[in-house]
Amino acid sequence: MIESLADLASHLRERVVSALETGMLSPPYPPALVRSALGTQDGGDSISGALLELEGMGISGPAAAAFIRSVAKVAARTPRPDLVWSGPEVPGLHARDTRRVFEELLGSAERSIWASTYAFFDGPKAFKVLAERMDEKADVGVTLLLNIQRKRGDTTAADHLVRKFADRFWLKDWPGTRRPLVYYDPRSLADEGVEGVLHAKAVVVDEKVAFVTSANLTEAALDRNIELGLLVRDRNLATSISLHFRTLIDKGLLHPLPST
Secondary structure (H helix, E strand, O other): OOHHHHHOOHHHHHHHHHHHHHOOOOOOOOHHHHHHHHOOOOOHHHHHHHHHHHHHOOOOOHHHHHHHHHHHHHHHOOOOOEEEEEOOOOOOOOOEEHHHHHHHHHHHOOOEEEEEEOOEOOHHHHOHHHHHHHHHOOOOEEEEEEOOOOOOOOOOOHHHHHHHHHHHHHHHHOOOOOOOEEEEOHHHHOOOOOOOOOOOOEEEEOOOEEEEEOOOEOHHHHHHOOEEEEEEOOHHHHHHHHHHHHHHHHOOOOEEOOOO
8 A cells, every 4th residue: 555655646745745744644644634635635545544554664754754755766766757737627636737837847947948839828927937037047048939820811921920920029928038049930931831830838947857738828728728748857858858859940940030
């Protein structure tokens, strides 16, 4: 039954550890109290049983917290993705929340952020946390990958569409004082019809955490739509994603958005 502690999502396991360290959780670990510590409506029985099993081995309170942290470190050697959902909250189902994960990742960056989205609405709100982190941490380098859409039947020259998008982005959508590097896929502006679009939705922070999701940077996607993503703390995976984006830029397949 102790395995159920290792099977907990990382954020739930941390809640159990904190509750044990502060004394909020103590023997006999009633399932209702465990559920309260987890902040969920299920999982109390199995975690209660696991904690009682540790108690039977003479491990309780802070010692149990230390044990669980050790289990977590072992589990971290084989990174396990966390499921991240948007949409209705359903009793009995617990998962990371898309908006919360997105904001926590951007707000914790120390060195670099790669963020790709197909669509965004209300730029000042969509990019608020990102812009604030850039203004707080001068060392954080940010690269945004955005899609520029040509509306059906629009025959405007591609360079004019790019300029119009850039003017609006820098004047109205971007809320920060520091500017990120922004790139787009020129194929979406092909004169003979769309050849391809930048449809990837992903965030990579500090080359060590990757969040790949179906959600765009819109209020509907972050809060209301049923969207699914995976959050993985794996340096190899995170680096491979950012390297792929960087190579597309280096090969000239993604173009820089004019900054003025």
